[in-house]
């Protein structure tokens with residue numbers, strides 16, 4: 001009974017990478033930028049994305065910035081202010097409280113879900129009568145492989 005292979009477009013985990021499937025409702029350029037970020041393990045700066053898209057006919061920085069903007073608004077990617085770089089969101093749908101582990105040695109970025117943080121921040125901000133757009137926490141240190149090497 002060979003039931004290993006599933007028919008249909010089910011995106012099964014292969015080789016342990018957490019590749020996500022392309023979100024719907026993206027413009028052509030947003031798709032290109034999304035795919036570039038999905039193929040990268042590191043956070044990418046806008047010019048690095050532009051560099052990779054030159055083969056695909058994207059030459060204007062504005063095109064990349066606009067696509068990044070659109071993707072961020074739709075909640076598919078996050079901007080890391082500290083690195084001035086972008087990563088794919090690991091979550092389903094937009095979320096305002098965002099937490100990242102940023103390795104200072106190899107600059108890999110991992111999104112972390114801290115439910116308690118979100119649960120604490122939102123009511124506190126609301127009771128301060130503040131209209132929150134984004135709460136972004138960049139936790140800096142060493143990732144597992146860099147920490148072991150140090």
Ligand SMILES: [Zn+2]
Pocket residue numbers: 078088089090091095098111
């Ligand atoms: Zn996210």
Ligand SMILES: [Zn+2]
Pocket residue numbers: 103104105106107108142143144145146147
């Ligand atoms: Zn590292």
